Amino acid sequence: MMDPSAGFVGSDSGKTSTPMMGTSNQGNVTKRLQSELMSLMMSSTPGISAFPSADNLLLWTATMTGPEGTPYAGLTFKLTFQFPTTYPYAPPTVLFQTPIYHPNIDFSGRICLDILKDKWSAIYNVQSVLLSLQSLLGEPNNASPLNAQAAEIWDKDPAEFKRLVIGRHRDLSDEEILEGLS
Amino acid sequence: MAFEPSQEEMAEMQKLSNDYEPEVTGPLVSELLPSSAITTEYANADPVYQRKTAALPHKYSHYRTCRGDGHCGWRAVAFSYYEALYNTGNKSKFYSEEARLRSLGNLLNQVGFPEHLYEDFAIEAFQLLQETAVAMENNDGGAKLLAAFNDESLSMSIITYLKLLTSAYIQTHPDEYSPYMNHGQSVQNYCQSSIEPVMSEIEHVGMSALVEVLVKPAGMAMEILYLDRSQGEEVNTYRWDPVDGTGITVSDPSTLRLLYRPGHYDILYKMEPLPQSAIAQPQQQPPVFVALANAIDSHIPQTIGFSDYAIPGLSFVSPPSLGWSSMTTSTPLYPSAQSPCYDFAPTATPIAAIPAPAPSSNLVSMPQHHANSSGSSAEVGSHVHTHGHSEIHADLNAHGSTHTHALAHSQSHSSHPHTTTYAHTPATMALPPDFLVSGMQPEIPQTPPVGLSLGTPSGLAIDRGGPFRPSAWELKPNFSAAGLGGVPLQTAIFRNSHYNTAHFNNPDFQPEEWSPETELPVHERPRKKSAH
Numbered sequence: 001m002m003d004p005s006a007g008f009v010g011s012d013s014g015k016t017s018t019p020m021m022g023t024s025n026q027g028n029v030t031k032r033l034q035s036e037l038m039s040l041m042m043s044s045t046p047g048i049s050a051f052p053s054a055d056n057l058l059l060w061t062a063t064m065t066g067p068e069g070t071p072y073a074g075l076t077f078k079l080t081f082q083f084p085t086t087y088p089y090a091p092p093t094v095l096f097q098t099p100i101y102h103p104n105i106d107f108s109g110r111i112c113l114d115i116l117k118d119k120w121s122a123i124y125n126v127q128s129v130l131l132s133l134q135s136l137l138g139e140p141n142n143a144s145p146l147n148a149q150a151a152e153i154w155d156k157d158p159a160e161f162k163r164l165v166i167g168r169h170r171d172l173s174d175e176e177i178l179e180g181l182s
Numbered sequence: 183m184a185f186e187p188s189q190e191e192m193a194e195m196q197k198l199s200n201d202y203e204p205e206v207t208g209p210l211v212s213e214l215l216p217s218s219a220i221t222t223e224y225a226n227a228d229p230v231y232q233r234k235t236a237a238l239p240h241k242y243s244h245y246r247t248c249r250g251d252g253h254c255g256w257r258a259v260a261f262s263y264y265e266a267l268y269n270t271g272n273k274s275k276f277y278s279e280e281a282r283l284r285s286l287g288n289l290l291n292q293v294g295f296p297e298h299l300y301e302d303f304a305i306e307a308f309q310l311l312q313e314t315a316v317a318m319e320n321n322d323g324g325a326k327l328l329a330a331f332n333d334e335s336l337s338m339s340i341i342t343y344l345k346l347l348t349s350a351y352i353q354t355h356p357d358e359y360s361p362y363m364n365h366g367q368s369v370q371n372y373c374q375s376s377i378e379p380v381m382s383e384i385e386h387v388g389m390s391a392l393v394e395v396l397v398k399p400a401g402m403a404m405e406i407l408y409l410d411r412s413q414g415e416e417v418n419t420y421r422w423d424p425v426d427g428t429g430i431t432v433s434d435p436s437t438l439r440l441l442y443r444p445g446h447y448d449i450l451y452k453m454e455p456l457p458q459s460a461i462a463q464p465q466q467q468p469p470v471f472v473a474l475a476n477a478i479d480s481h482i483p484q485t486i487g488f489s490d491y492a493i494p495g496l497s498f499v500s501p502p503s504l505g506w507s508s509m510t511t512s513t514p515l516y517p518s519a520q521s522p523c524y525d526f527a528p529t530a531t532p533i534a535a536i537p538a539p540a541p542s543s544n545l546v547s548m549p550q551h552h553a554n555s556s557g558s559s560a561e562v563g564s565h566v567h568t569h570g571h572s573e574i575h576a577d578l579n580a581h582g583s584t585h586t587h588a589l590a591h592s593q594s595h596s597s598h599p600h601t602t603t604y605a606h607t608p609a610t611m612a613l614p615p616d617f618l619v620s621g622m623q624p625e626i627p628q629t630p631p632v633g634l635s636l637g638t639p640s641g642l643a644i645d646r647g648g649p650f651r652p653s654a655w656e657l658k659p660n661f662s663a664a665g666l667g668g669v670p671l672q673t674a675i676f677r678n679s680h681y682n683t684a685h686f687n688n689p690d691f692q693p694e695e696w697s698p699e700t701e702l703p704v705h706e707r708p709r710k711k712s713a714h
Contacts, residue, residue, distance in 0.1 A: 028302075028335055028339075031302070035298055035299075035302070036299075039298050089342070089380050090380065118379065118381055119374070119375055119379045120380055120381070121378035121379050121380060122303070122342045122380055123295055123296075123300060123342070123346060125299055
């Protein structure tokens with residue numbers, strides 16, 4: 001684990017820094033994700049679940065139910081988590097696979113959430129990301145929307161917003177999710 | 183008229199700008215580097231920086247760079263902490279620190295960090311403590327520690343662990359830290375946005391909390407030197423001192439030192455905490471002999487003595503062209519472990535003790551030269567006992583130790599060229615200092631003030647002795663090698679004359695003494711004594 005030569009960068013071989021750890025962190029990612037999986041299975045949190053894909057521990061699919069008291073109540077959403085080899089020192093790429101109408105999520109499922117970008121901390125995990133996303137559904141950040149129309153309607157016309165959410169929602173099978181990825 | 187980029191182009195440029203990351207190079211933590219490199223780096227910078235960086239190497243001899251990848255402050259503290267433990271040389275200190283850090287798990291739990299997530303980072307930190315303790319016992323010179331911190335994954339684990347500790351400390355001490363929050367931001371919110379994120383460099387609140395939770399309880403002090411454009415001749419220093427259980431400041435703690443330049447931290451080192459291995463072994467240099475013109479015994483060799491009398495208005499600075507700097511820096515001129523093949527400059531009686539030195543009479547002042555004839559006359563330099571100022575060297579029986587002492591001393595104060603002391607004629611003494619310094623005679627006889635405190639090492643000087651005006655030849659570095667080959671340095675005539683203190687007719691008669699120390703090589707002892 002601590003091979004002195006492994007991570008050492010001499011002062012004049014400087015270019016190695018950008019992909020932060022190369023392969024030296026591979027073992028750590030695996031260990032960390034296994035630990036997260038274990039924890040998710042041991043303490044099931046209502047409304048969220050996640051599991052690695054069959055052949056790739058760095059690719060997970062997750063399921064989340066819309067929180068009560070929001071326009072998303074009763075709906076189920078599927079997401080994918082793609083973990084970088086530098087995980088947990090870099091955030092996973094999280095995408096909504098289920099079509100969703102939300103001020104901070106675009107039509108490709110990309111999410112605008114600070115903890116998935118510059119505020120990512122190594123202490124966050126799949127579970128805490130899913131919980132954050134759940135609360136994002138109920139409390140969008142309309143100050144910096146990805147979907148400006150949704151932000152506007154959220155404020156002006158809750159009934160119309162709910163109609164648009166239901167209209168866009170469509171349940172997906174796992175196969176469709178994996179197809180969409182490849 | 184003007185070029186108006188389209189909206190798409192603007193967006194494209196904005197994206198490029200947002201995505202721009204400066205290429206960061208260099209090791210995560212570098213080897214020890216001489217801090218004069220910092221001065222060089224700023225040689226063409228703003229004059230404020232020039233002044234401040236010029237003053238830096240005087241106090242802080244070395245530094246380590248940390249890669250400017252956005253983690254340098256955290257990494258600098260982490261590395262310094264481990265290195266300070268390493269430098270204690272005390273294995274139990276590692277155990278006690280590990281136990282203390284493990285007990286801080288409560289703090290992490292208290293603020294709700296999931297144990298299964300933070301324990302990976304904590305374990306790496308504990309493991310590095312254990313491995314560093316082993317490396318310390320193996321005396322690896324810190325190589326293991328440096329390699330560990332240059333492993334990005336391990337380095338990040340430890341940084342993450344420290345971030346979590348810091349965050350937990352701030353969140354459990356809200357009264358201390360909430361005054362620093364902006365606009366009623368909660369400490370928890372602050373920690374989530376400014377401490378815990380991977381890409382968050384340490385800032386003052388975080389540094390302060392990290393010192394409280396990690397550095398001070400370990401009995402260490404922290405100094406941060408701020409190198410910025412504020413006014414002043416030196417960098418501003420901010421210091422935290424550890425306190426013991428009763429609230430009393432720990433005296434003389436290990437001190438972590440960081441150099442802060444806006445946006446970046448490096449690690450600084452003062453002279454004393456350097457690991458032994460990092461201090462270059464003094465080079466052995468053959469003794470430097472000089473011969474004086476006009477000596478009665480035409481070849482009384484002289485060891486050039488340096489001293490650093492800090493005489494206001496009388497400090498002599500040799501013109502650099504004379505090559506003194508190369509001789510005065512770094513090397514002990516006195517190779518203590520070698521055979522004692524040099525002569526020691528006979529010393530002048532302190533001026534006050536000279537009843538009436540006759541002007542320009544070599545003969546009269548010769549009684550101040552006393553040589554023992556412990557070596558054969560053909561040998562280069564038998565021991566010469568130093569007499570005539572017993573109040574100076576009263577405690578130094580061994581010949582050899584006297585000048586070793588003085589030389590070792592001057593070695594550490596090499597900025598002052600040697601000051602020679604002579605028995606002066608009153609006329610010379612009356613010359614104004616300016617006269618003495620000026621002109622082509624940098625080595626004009628210089629009188630130590632009578633009241634100079636001679637009891638301290640700094641008061642010791644190698645006196646040239648005799649009334650001889652130094653020759654320019656003395657200043658040639660290789661003069662001795664060229665000029666003294668094979669010349670007998672002590673003649674039988676001299677040895678048997680009353681100019682020799684061993685002669686009973688000598689006014690400063692002192693019988694030869696056998697001193698066991700002179701038979702053995704003079705080891706480091708005298709040097710240590712005067713080490714600063």
